[in-house]
Amino acid sequence: MISEAKIAEIRQRADIAEIIGEYVTLRRAGANLKSVCPFHADTDPSFNVNPVRQMFHCFGCGASGDVFRFLMRIEGIDFHDALRRLADRYGVELPPPRPVRPEERGEAERARHAADRRRLILETAATFFEKQLETPQAFAARQMLEARRVDPATAALFRLGFAPDSWTALVDFMLSQRISHQELVDVGLARPGKNPSGGAYDAFRNRLMFTIADAGGRVIGFSGRTLSTSEDAGAKYINSPETADFVKGKTLFGLYQARVELSKQGEAILVEGNFDVVSMAAAGFRHVVAPLGTALTEEQVMLLRRRVERVVVAFDGDGAGRKASARAFPLLARAGLVSYIVALPQGEDPDSFVRNRGAAAMTEALAQRQGLLEHLIERAATDSDGSAQDAGHRIEALRPLLEPLKTAIEKDVAIQKISQSFRVDSGVIARQLRVGAPTVVKAVAAPTPERASKLELVERQLLGLLMDQPSLGVTALERGIVSLVRDEHLRKLALAIAARAEQLDSHVADIVAEADEKLEHPWLVARAMECLFKDKEKSLEALDDITATLRRLGYDEQIALVEVDIRAAQTSGDEQKILELFRAKAQLQKIQAGLRAFRKQESSVES
Ligand SMILES: [Zn+2]
Structure with missing residues (x-):
């Protein structure tokens, strides 16, 4: 077994932004880093990473957790594997696995x-x-x-x-x-x-x-x-x-080596062969990847979509390369990637081109890029023998390229392009291809907000406040505020947070992970992503407010319970019991009224 302390040590040493940055392109947004979510079809960047608290949370699909959770989910590995990977990477020594006889395993x-x-x-x-x-x-x-x-x-x-x-x-x-x-x-x-x-x-x-x-x-x-x-x-x-770890269609050659530059440039150059990737890298082009001898797959495109916004296709200048670029377009478009093409001269591939003509010529060729769709349309027109029937067939063959376009504007621009290239009326083309309104990408259902009682909401507020202002933890403990929390799990969390007031930020992930194992607390992770209470004075005021509300709601709950008992006693006709309960209720109401008066007095003194 690996101890909790070891797990915490690995979590402390690992840099969540660095790890997640290998899979998605993170951009700074306030205290957090943001990107499109790797776990759902995200268009707005709703995936947040808080580097101080070492946690991530997606406001779109609710995926959240610490660095272990991220690796487990994105790599499809278990906790143990995630732990070992991070331990290896950050030089944390783990006890060797206990030798077990195969039959025991x-x-x-x-x-x-x-x-x-x-x-x-x-x-x-x-x-x-x-x-x-x-x-x-x-x-x-x-x-x-x-x-x-x-x-x-x-x-x-x-x-x-x-x-x-x-x-x-x-x-x-x-x-x-x-x-x-x-x-x-x-x-x-x-x-x-x-x-x-x-x-x-x-x-x-x-x-x-x-x-x-x-x-x-x-x-x-x-x-x-x-x-x-x-x-x-x-x-x-x-x-x-292929093995469980190696599936060609899910791998891009050079992705690991290109990761930093892909994020930096927001762009990938997609080539056909391994040598294209290596030669290009040697010539200084470090954002180049290749599918492994397979036709480009949806999974490979997803690997790119998390990291870049644009893809420049630089396939071989031969028939196969041309076919491959036509096949790549719908995949790239469907993933929302803007695609371009660098048309290499017949018989050249990026490897030979950069070798024969040098890096400057490649830079020049890359600058001369053309929209991939426009290129494919032009090529179809150039290839046409000019007969009406041939043009008809070729225009028809462009249909699959138009389908993945996401907006009516994109479709219209494409139709205009076909119209110009083939010299056919655009209205006729639109009718022929029946390219109507764009198919709306079905939005991912937002997670249903969980219902929380008013009391629970206030208790959550307290936890959030204690996370933002760890030094209040001591005050909260001394004044007995933590013990006012009725929900047992929330009380434990509040205690854990208050007890670790020192360097709390770096421990938030530990605390949430511990809570998470027993109970799902998506709101807690979402709350941990932001710091709402920055001002010490305001935080103290908020603590007072929360305390008063917790007390009052606590009495509300007790009174409600007594009322239930009263009704039960009335049904059974127990006069003595009814009288006792009414007294108890009056007593509770009196204390509560006292609390209210005290609060009023206090706030009038303040103002
Ligand atoms: Zn998501």
């Missing part, structure tokens, strides 16, 4: 163990390939990099490596690290041998190795480019097989 723990193990194997392999790149056998690999002007720093950034021209170089090394044949086969680094006695051979041989990382920089797979010129060397590129 629960399903979840077995899965966790397997995932830890997979990660270790892939990381070990990445380091092995990197080291091999420095050996004499890697001459051809280094030459290939030199030809592309990939300097050692860029090679190290992408963890490029070399898989030796051998059947067992990796397998032998891994065995020396106590990693078995079967384990290597399972992660796709080896293939089972034909030999019935078992054994395995290297899956990647004589290849330049690209390490594939997830958004957090962890190795999830490899892509190997052949260095051989012989026919039987296999495919030019081979990728690791």
Whole structure:
């Protein structure tokens, strides 16, 4: 078991803004950082991060919590994994996992163990390939990099490596690290041998190795480019097989390396191949990513949408590249991304272009970008043979590009463009394509506000006040105000907050996390995102008000309870009981009236 203190230590050391900033682009908004929410289809930035209190909260979908919660949710991992990742990253030593016999392990723990193990194997392999790149056998690999002007720093950034021209170089090394044949086969680094006695051979041989990382920089797979010129060397590129951690359609090559620049520029350059990403990076373009040899997927687009507003498509200048850019448009448009295209000359890809013509030419080409949709429309018109029927077919084929447009204005501009390019009346085009009103994106249902009694609302106010002005905690404890809180959970929270008056800000996340495990308190997290009481004087006044209200409402509640008893006694006709209860009620009302008078007096003195 990992102690509460250890968990708190990791939470303290981890920088929530840094972690979340790897997944979304955060912009400062007052004391908080804001972005579009990675957990729901958000258009306004409703996702807030409070770096002081180390918490996040989405006012759209209600997702909230601390840095652990964020990682668990976005990576789909459990608490234990989130803890280990952050401990690794921020150098917090964790006790080694207790060795458990396999038969003792629960399903979840077995899965966790397997995932830890997979990660270790892939990381070990990445380091092995990197080291091999420095050996004499890697001459051809280094030459290939030199030809592309990939300097050692860029090679190290992408963890490029070399898989030796051998059947067992990796397998032998891994065995020396106590990693078995079967384990290597399972992660796709080896293939089972034909030999019935078992054994395995290297899956990647004589290849330049690209390490594939997830958004957090962890190795999830490899892509190997052949260095051989012989026919039987296999495919030019081979990728690791998909595993639970590595799904090609959910991964973008270069995303981890590009993360800072993507946020800074608000823009991504989307290229086709791994080498395009690496060559561009070597030439100084650091906001470049590529889908892993697959057609662009919705998941990949979502990875970009959280980080940028614009995408510049720079696919190869060939037929396949053209098709790919046409397919990319609806996906990008549907995600609300503005898309552009840099049309490279026939036969060039970004890698060859930047290599042959230099970084300045690439900067120039990027500046000459054209709207992707406009480009696709123009191209359709240029490709047309001018016959009425051909034009008709080509205009019809543009329909799927117009459907994802979000506003009537966008659709109208697109139709005007088609009209100009094909010289056809725009009204005819609009009717033909039946592009009517834009389909309204269904808004995400706002979370239903929870019903809270008046008393509970005031109790919540007290908690919020104590969070904003931790020094009032001592006062609240001394004056017995905390004990006025009727709700047991809220009282415990108030005690926890008051007790940690020192450096409360950095402990808010701890307190909320502790409360959260037992009970959901979305309002508490939402409240923790903002500081409403900044002024000490005003805070003291608010504390007095809240105290008075709590007392009065407390009596209201007691009186209401006595009234229930009175009705019960009246039904059963217990005269004696009725009399007693009426006396009790009168007594309570008298105290309450006294409280009111006291408050009035006090406020008249103040004013
Ligand atoms: Zn949200």
